[in-house]
Amino acid sequence: MTTFPPTSAVLKSIALASVLLSPALLLSACGGTSSSSSTGNTELNVAATEVIDNTIIPAATRFQQQVEDLVSESQSFCSASNTTTDNLATLQQQWIEANLAWYELLPYRFGPMINSEVLPTYIFIDNYRQRGNDAHDTIRGKIDALITANSDAAYNAELSTLGANSQGLLALEIALFEEAASQSQLAPDIAAEFLNSPRKCQLLNDFASKLLTRANDVQQGWTNDYRETGISYRDLIVNNQLEDVLDDEAGELAIKKITISVQEFYDYLGKRDVATNAAQLSDSIWQALEKSLANTEELLAGTTATNLSLNAIMANNRFEQTVLDITDNIQTLRSAFEEENIVDMKAAAAILDGNFKREIPEALNINLGLNFSDGD
Amino acid sequence: MTLSRRVFSQGLLKLGIGAGASVPLLSHSAFYSNWFSSKKNNEYWLSAQGRDSENYSLGWVNPTSESSDNVAAKFRGHGLCQNPAKREQIIMFSRRPGTQGIRLNITTNEQDGVFDCAEDRHMHGHGCYSADGKLLFCAETKISTGEGKITVRDSETLELINEFSSFGIGPHEIALMPDGLTLVVANGGLLTHSDSGRKILNLNTMRSTLSYIDSRTGKLISEHLLPETKASIRHLNVAEDGTVAIALQVQRKAMTHNELTPLAAIHKPGQEIKLLAAPEALMVKLNDYMGSVVIHNETRLAAFTSPKGDLAMFWHLDDLSLQGYHAFHDVCGLTISQDKQYFVLSNSAGKIRQIDVHSLKQDKTKSLYFPNKSWDNHMISVIGL
Helix, strand or coil: CCCCCEEEEEEEHHHHHHCCCCCHHHHCCCCCCCCCCCCCCHHHHHHHHHHHHHHHHHHHHHHHHHHHHHHHHHHHCCCCCCCHHHHHHHHHHHHEEEEHHHHHCCCCCCHHHHHCCCCHHHHHHCCHHHHHHHHHHHHHHHHHHHHCCCCCHHHHHHCCCCCCCCCCCHHHHHHHHCCCCCCCCCHHHHHHHHHCHHHHHHHHHHHHHHHHHHHHHHHHHHHHCCCCCCCCCCHHCCCCCCCHHHHCCCCCCHHHHHHHHHHHHHHHHHHHHHHCCCCCCCCHHHHHHHHHHHHHHHHCCCCCCCCCHHHHHHHHCCHHHHHHHHHHHHHHHHHHHHHHCCHHHHHHHHHHHHHHHHHHHHCCCCCCCCHHHHCC | CCHHHHHHHHHHCCCCCCCCCCCCCCHHHHCCCCCCHHHHCCCEEEEEECCCCCCCCEEEEECCCEEEEEECCCEEEEEEEEEECCEEEEEEEECCCEEEEEEEEEEEEEEEEEEEEEEEEEEEEEEEECCCEEEEEEEEEEEECCCCEEEEEECCCCCEEEEEEEECCCEEEECCCCCCCCEEEEEECCCCCCCHHCCCCCCCCCCCEEEECCCCCCCCEEEEECCCCCEEEEEECCCCCCCCEEEEEECCCCCCCCCCCCCCCECCCCCCCEEEEHHHHHHHHHEEECCEEEEEEECEEEEEEEEECCEEEEEEEECEEEEEEEECCEEEEEEECCCCEEEEEEEECCCCEEEEECCCEHHHHCCCCCCCEEEEEEEEEEECC
């Protein structure tokens, strides 16, 4: 069983009293206005900007850096005489690190994670997230075809036909954690295949390179250039310029984007079989899910660089009990992770889904959309 | 001296107040009682609006003057319809399980009628007039049995004069076919009960149908089902040639498979229902929910909106191809401008966008924002009298 030490975010969210002493909140609290009316859009924009700067962009950057390391370690592993079991273990661990970084970022499925509504970027990284389709067998077939390609032309032709479900983290996990020929998960068998089948190394490097392209797209979109506008998504959404710059952006505020996206992530955890279908060969799904949860805590409680957290705004709006309830619900989900209990995990995820759909918007005094939340 | 609303609004605009927004400082009755008639031949978009019971109303927008107003309602409204013979009469129906409707007179800008369901009935938010405007049909449910009903009222007195079966459970949107006699009914198939609010009571046995009913006799002419039994036919719009565009909502939790189900479809006379396909990522984004549909007859395009997917999507009625899509947060209200050049989209943040019917691109110069309005599911376009 994997254990999870309490993060600084946990400690911070428990220490509500200290949160309430933040200077920004003292200013608004001194106004003497009642509950939710004291939370203006300005405060929410400040908090959302801090979430983006302190939590989301660092997560995107960590993922990009971990994939960059995966690319370089794959190249190193495949260079002469390096395909040892020890080196394989190191490379496998690097895949796990990249996947853990992905799960930190995964709840923020908007903006640079999408880029195109028809071919969203995230489905090339984690196809399972789209609608829970298991692509293990599809990928195995593609890997077999690539390994047995009898010419570079045939290999490249096969590589060019890879769909979104045949690349990304899962394709790399299968390449790294099992031998294609027999699906053996024994390190000597896997290492031997890399040594004896040059195409296996070739596909490893190609898969890693494709993943890096997508990781770069996400990170650069957040920080530098979103959809060829020459402006970062961060600046566009923080400054409420998305609608002005792009014709086809939906146009909601950053705080709503973040809230809806995280709600959808917990809806996904509650409804899909993530714990039994994702990161199985690497045996790291529970660690990965814990990364998502820790990130949610950070989203709500802030980091050491945060001046105005979402928890603080909710508490200032007289929703202290909501903050405490959500802290409890996060702990319940963490317990399910620790016990690797899928039934409890889905139940706890569904509760958090509801928190992000109802209680958190109410406590933040935001409306996610009358038709979105209660259409007919 | 009486200050007209137009003069008042222009004064505000000169002061730099209210540009691109409503004139929210006073209720409509406070300063002018003939708002619509003061702007003959001007266009108005009407919609249920309001986030809570204190603010529920029938609201409208004049896109030319970029102003808005409303009359209060005691219920959350849903669909609306205009009397084809007495075009000053606009009905707003309460959404399920509400029991009341109101009539707005757009020459006086006043509510001039109200009607309630009979005992043991509730509404589903939609209705339509007969071709001669003398009858008002309304989709209702008999609460004690769950049977779908089409009630018939005298459109002048709003008194109930008849009712017949909808031939299904949970009749939602209804419309009159081009023959002026046949009603097409979206029987959603979902059983609810007033005692349990909007909770669905028959997920396992739900049966949704598109039913054609003779409005004179109440007899069923034909009914049509979807291949996916857990898809609920909820909203529809009728083209001039009788093609019916259908918006669906899928009850995913009742399904035993994980396949995507198209949420848009068309039905042509004498044919079976045809589903409208879209790329997988777009279908996933819709979250199993389409909320409104309207047909643009000149281009043969059907527009659909999904507030759960933040998308409006456009299909061709004849070749069934997806022609485009537009992302817009919480989009649901959907109508066509009177000049027939734009699809008009609204959301509950009070925003309105116009999409060129030919390019399917947003005309940003025509975007409107009424921060004090929260546009609900449906919108209609009318001309001031």
